[in-house]
Amino acid sequence: MARTLPDHEACGHTLYRLSCDQYESLLAESGRGCQICGLPSSEMPDGKLYIDHGGAPGNWPVRGLLCISCNSRLKHGMAFSPKAGRYLEDAWYARQCRQLGISIDGRPEPPAGTAVQDNFGNFWVKELSFWQQIRPNKAGRKNAYAWTGLNALCGPFNLHPVDCLGNVTLPLGDLEAVAHALRERLPAELMHHLGRLLQSQNHLSVN
Structure with a gap:
């Protein structure tokens, strides 16, 4: 698949259980800019936005893509501005669960043999x-x-x-x-x- 460079030069996103398609979808959704302040990824030290995650156990609950400043300020998951609050309320991982009609705790466990x-x-x-x-x-x-x-x-x-x-x-x-x-x-x-x-x-x- 085509990769957006330099954002997708490597596949470090897999550490957060993001497939390449999912990561490209996030890049497109963000417009390659911080999803709180709008700072473009080109102004980041390595030309990439940070993958922000939190809100549930594990690395998979990705909330979105942020600049280094906004990512650091959200370290404890507390909104520091109205935009940050809206961002947290509309976390990417929560939207994926809602679209499938499942809880963030997971589907009911399938039976043995499944x-x-x-x-x-x-x-x-x-x-x-x-x-x-x-x-x-x-x-x-x-x-x-x-x-x-x-x-x-x-x-x-x-x-x-x-x-x-x-x-x-x-x-x-x-x-x-x-x-x-x-x-x-x-x-x-x-x-x-x-x-x-x-x-x-x-x-x-x-x-």
């Missing part, structure tokens, strides 16, 4: 009480989180149920139809994990 995909393309499968990241062709320990921890890591609006039949998601009443769709559409590694989980629950065969 898969979700985050905004970086990673798949997560629920095994017992934890969500494990599927890492095809990668050795080593797999990341595992409770549902609250996964939401705190990724942000609730960045977790999407795996869509296997177009406009319906797992789990479905017609489990054999799900098995067929999974075989056709999902990565082999994710297919293997879902198959093992569903078989352990005596649901269906996906081989």
